[in-house]
Amino acid sequence: MSSLDIRNLEIHVEGKPIVKDFTLNVPKGEVHALMGPNGSGKSTLAKALAGHEDYQIVAGEASLNGQNILKMEVDEIARAGLFMAFQYPSEIPGVSIANFIRAALTARLADNEELDAARYYRRLYEKMDLLKIDRKFTARSVNEGFSGGEKKRCEILQMAMLQPHFAIMDETDSGLDIDALKIVSHGVNTMRGPDLGILLITHYQRLLDYIVPDKVHVMWDGRIVRSGGKELALELEEKGYDWVKEEVAVV
Amino acid sequence: MPATIEQETTNHSIDFDREVGNFKYKEDYSYDAGTGLNEDTVRYISGVKDEDEWILNFRLKALKVFESKPTPTHWASKDLESIDYSKIRYYLSKGQQPSRSWDEVPDDVKETFERLGIPEQERKFLAGVEAQFDSEAAYSNMKARLAEEGVIFVGSTEGLKEHPEIFRKFFGKVIPTGDNKFSALNSAVFSGGSFIYVPPGVHVKQPLQAYFRINAENFGQFERTLIIADEGAEVTYMEGCTAPKFETTTLHSAVVELVALKGARIQYITVQNWSENVFNLVTKRGMAMEDATIKWIDCNIGSRLTMKYPGVILKGRRARGEVLSIALANNGQHQDTGAKMIHAADDTTSNIIAKSISVGQGRSTYRGLVQIPKHLKNCKNNTECDALLINTNSRTDTYPAINVRGNRNSVQHEASVSKVSTEQIFYMQQRGLSEAQAMSLAVNGFVNDLIREFPMEYSVELKRLIDLQMEGSVG
Numbered sequence A: 001m002s003s004l005d006i007r008n009l010e011i012h013v014e015g016k017p018i019v020k021d022f023t024l025n026v027p028k029g030e031v032h033a034l035m036g037p038n039g040s041g042k043s044t045l046a047k048a049l050a051g052h053e054d055y056q057i058v059a060g061e062a063s064l065n066g067q068n069i070l071k072m073e074v075d076e077i078a079r080a081g082l083f084m085a086f087q088y089p090s091e092i093p094g095v096s097i098a099n100f101i102r103a104a105l106t107a108r109l110a111d112n113e114e115l116d117a118a119r120y121y122r123r124l125y126e127k128m129d130l131l132k133i134d135r136k137f138t139a140r141s142v143n144e145g146f147s148g149g150e151k152k153r154c155e156i157l158q159m160a161m162l163q164p165h166f167a168i169m170d171e172t173d174s175g176l177d178i179d180a181l182k183i184v185s186h187g188v189n190t191m192r193g194p195d196l197g198i199l200l201i202t203h204y205q206r207l208l209d210y211i212v213p214d215k216v217h218v219m220w221d222g223r224i225v226r227s228g229g230k231e232l233a234l235e236l237e238e239k240g241y242d243w244v245k246e247e248v249a250v251v
Numbered sequence B: 001m002p003a004t005i006e007q008e009t010t011n012h013s014i015d016f017d018r019e020v021g022n023f024k025y026k027e028d029y030s031y032d033a034g035t036g037l038n039e040d041t042v043r044y045i046s047g048v049k050d051e052d053e054w055i056l057n058f059r060l061k062a063l064k065v066f067e068s069k070p071t072p073t074h075w076a077s078k079d080l081e082s083i084d085y086s087k088i089r090y091y092l093s094k095g096q097q098p099s100r101s102w103d104e105v106p107d108d109v110k111e112t113f114e115r116l117g118i119p120e121q122e123r124k125f126l127a128g129v130e131a132q133f134d135s136e137a138a139y140s141n142m143k144a145r146l147a148e149e150g151v152i153f154v155g156s157t158e159g160l161k162e163h164p165e166i167f168r169k170f171f172g173k174v175i176p177t178g179d180n181k182f183s184a185l186n187s188a189v190f191s192g193g194s195f196i197y198v199p200p201g202v203h204v205k206q207p208l209q210a211y212f213r214i215n216a217e218n219f220g221q222f223e224r225t226l227i228i229a230d231e232g233a234e235v236t237y238m239e240g241c242t243a244p245k246f247e248t249t250t251l252h253s254a255v256v257e258l259v260a261l262k263g264a265r266i267q268y269i270t271v272q273n274w275s276e277n278v279f280n281l282v283t284k285r286g287m288a289m290e291d292a293t294i295k296w297i298d299c300n301i302g303s304r305l306t307m308k309y310p311g312v313i314l315k316g317r318r319a320r321g322e323v324l325s326i327a328l329a330n331n332g333q334h335q336d337t338g339a340k341m342i343h344a345a346d347d348t349t350s351n352i353i354a355k356s357i358s359v360g361q362g363r364s365t366y367r368g369l370v371q372i373p374k375h376l377k378n379c380k381n382n383t384e385c386d387a388l389l390i391n392t393n394s395r396t397d398t399y400p401a402i403n404v405r406g407n408r409n410s411v412q413h414e415a416s417v418s419k420v421s422t423e424q425i426f427y428m429q430q431r432g433l434s435e436a437q438a439m440s441l442a443v444n445g446f447v448n449d450l451i452r453e454f455p456m457e458y459s460v461e462l463k464r465l466i467d468l469q470m471e472g473s474v475g
Helices: A042-050 A074-079 A097-106 A117-130 A135-139 A148-162 A178-191 A206-210 A231-239 A241-250 B003-014 B039-048 B053-068 B078-082 B107-115 B118-125 B144-148 B156-162 B164-170 B181-189 B422-430 B435-451 B456-473
Strands: A003-013 A016-027 A031-035 A055-064 A082-085 A092-096 A166-170 A197-202 A215-220 A223-228 B128-133 B136-142 B152-155 B194-198 B208-213 B224-229 B234-242 B250-252 B255-260 B265-274 B278-288 B293-302 B305-308 B311-314 B320-329 B334-343 B349-358 B363-372 B380-389 B395-404 B410-419
Touching: A003 A042, A003 A197, A016 A031, A016 A042, A016 A055, A016 A197, A016 A223, A031 A231, A042 A055, A042 A074, A042 A082, A042 A166, A042 A197, A074 A082, A074 B422, A074 B435, A082 A148, A092 A097, A092 B422, A092 B435, A097 A117, A097 A135, A097 A148, A097 B435, A117 A135, A117 A148, A117 A178, A148 A178, A178 A206, A197 A206, A215 A231, A215 A241, A223 A231, A223 A241, A231 A241, B039 B053, B039 B181, B053 B181, B107 B118, B107 B128, B107 B136, B107 B208, B118 B128, B118 B208, B128 B152, B136 B144, B136 B152, B136 B156, B152 B156, B156 B164, B156 B194, B156 B224, B164 B224, B181 B255, B181 B278, B194 B208, B194 B234, B224 B234, B224 B265, B255 B265, B255 B293, B265 B278, B265 B456, B278 B293, B278 B320, B293 B305, B293 B334, B293 B456, B311 B320, B311 B349, B320 B334, B320 B363, B320 B435, B320 B456, B334 B349, B334 B380, B349 B363, B349 B395, B349 B435, B363 B380, B363 B410, B380 B395, B380 B435, B395 B410, B422 B435, B435 B456
Parallel strands: A031 A197, A031 A215, A082 A166, A166 A197, B128 B208, B194 B224, B208 B234, B224 B255, B234 B265, B250 B278, B255 B278, B265 B293, B278 B305, B278 B311, B293 B320, B305 B334, B311 B334, B320 B349, B334 B363, B349 B380, B363 B395, B380 B410
Antiparallel strands: A003 A016, A003 A055, A215 A223, B128 B136, B152 B194
C-alpha cells in the first residue's frame, strides 16, 4: 500500500504522553493538512515519525508504503522516502548547500554508483530558480545566517532535490511574508503529483489558500478530533480553535 | 561555474586509501643498530654512513645533551614517561644508497609504497619523490629539468656526503641540538629525511614529496630534513607518513629545519596518519629572512601522542610566517600541537590558525607562543584557535602564550570551542546521512575554510582521512 499509515500512535516526551491514540492515513498523491493550536502535539508527531530519539513511541503503528518505520534509524526512514521540512532547521557551519544536498543524494546511491556532477548542478539550479533562490546560495553554509524565509525555501529546495515519497512539512509557513509564502507554495505545488504524499502541519488557513489540501484534520490534545475537506479549514478560521474545544467537550 | 565541479573530476585521479597503511612485510635488514641507545649505537650509525669526523662528534655531543635533559613532564603529558628508550631500535636499513628508479627498489619495499600510492602520485603531480623505509630512503628521484636548474633533492645521508658545503652551513642552525630533549635525540641518531636546496630565483612549481614509512616494530624513526630556499626561490614540500598497527610503542622523532633567504618562499605540508601506537615528537622550525615567507600546513591525524609546534623565526624585515594546523584526536589519542612565532625584525607578520577536533575520549591541546620584543615596530600577529568537541567526554585545552612588548606592534587572538549538537545530527540524518556521515560532514564543515587554503591533492586526502576516523568512532 502506497501511503503514510499511522494507527493508534502514542508518543511520550520525557515520560509524558503528548500524542495519544492518533490514527491517520495519507494516501500517496494526496495533500493533507494537520491543523491545531499550539501544544496539540503536531510537531511531536512529525519528529517522532522522523525517528528522533527524544520522542518515545510507546504504542501503535506507523508505516510508509507498507514498511514499518518505528524500528528504523532516522537516516533509514529518510532513505525509505520520508522527508521532513523542519520548523527550525539546524545550521551546519562550513558545509555548503551544494555539498550538503550532494552528500544526501550520494547516501542514497549504491556503493558502485556515482553522482554525475554536471547533471546534479543542472538540476540544483533548476530547482533554485523555481524557488527564486539566488545561485550564489550554493556556496553558503546550510542555514547559517539565513533569514526565516531563506531557511524555509532551503528546506523546500532539499525536498525538491531529494524527491521523497512522502513529506511532512512542519509549519513551513511560519516566518514567511506573503511573497515568500507564494514562492514556497508554488514550489510545493510543482512537486505535487501521484508519487508524493504530503502532510502539511500548520496553525493557519493562510497557507492552505496556496497549497490546497485534499483533506483537513484538526488535532487537539494529542489526537484528531475532526476531519473534513478543505472547507473545514475555512470553518476553523472563522470560528477559531475554541469551537473545536467546545465540540470536543460536548462529545 | 562553481569550483566544486572541477574538484570532483580531479578527485578521482589521486584518490587513494590510507587505511591500506596497516600492513607490513617480513623484516629483512642488512644494517641493524640493535636495541637500546648508547655511544656504540651512535658510532654504529655514523660508521654505516661513513660520515666525516665532525658529524660523529656532533652526534656524540647530542647524545650527552639528550641524556642530561629531563623528560619535560612538568608541562607536557605524563605519557612521555612510558617511552622506554632501551627497548627501541635506532637504525634499520637495507642499505644507504636510494634507488633512482622504482624498478631497482627491493620488491617488498616497492610493494609497500605502491600500496600507499606513491609511485602513482609521482607520475601525476609531483616534481620529485623521496620514499623512506625505516631509517633510510629506499627511493629518491626528481625531474631531470630541476636538476639542470641546480635544484638538489636528496636524502640527508646523501646530502651530507655530496653537498657538505651547503649542508654544514645551515645544519642545526635553526634548531640547535639542545632545543629540547627530542631534538637532541634526533641530533644523536638522525638518519634519512630530505635535503633540499633551491638556487636563487628558481621556482619549483610542482611539489616535492617525501613519504615516511615505519615498517619495523619497536623502531624509532629519526629523519632529519633541511630545506634551503636561496634568494627569491620558491618550493613546496609535502610529507606523508604511516606505520602498521603494532602492539608495542614506536617512536617518531624528526627535526625539520627550513631556511628561506631573502624574498624566498617555502611551503611545508604535513599530512600525518600514524597508527595509534606511535609517539610523534617532532621539532619543526623555519627561519625567514628579509621579505621571505614560510608557511607550515600541518595536519595531525592518528598517533598515540603528538607533540609538535611548527615555528617561524622572522629574522628579516617584512618576513612572513604562517601556521595552518588541523588536529584530530580520537579515542586514546592526544594531539598536543600548536605554533611558535618568534618576531625578530621590524614589519614582520605572522598568522596562526589552528583547528582541533576531539572525538570520543580524544584530547586535543593547542599550545602557542608568539614573541614580539619591545624594540621592534610594526609587527603583527593574528592567532585563531578553534576547537570542536564531538562527544560529551571529549577534551580540549588551550595554552596560548603571547609575549608582546612595546606599543608599536599589534596582536589579535581569538579562540572558540564548539560542539556538534544532537539536533544538527538529527537534521543531517533526516536527509539520509548515517550518523557517521553526518559527523564527518560536521567536522569537514568545521575545517573547511582552512582546508581551502591547502593544495587540492592534500585537501582531498585530508577529507578522506577525516571520514575514515569518523566512521570508526560511531558506536
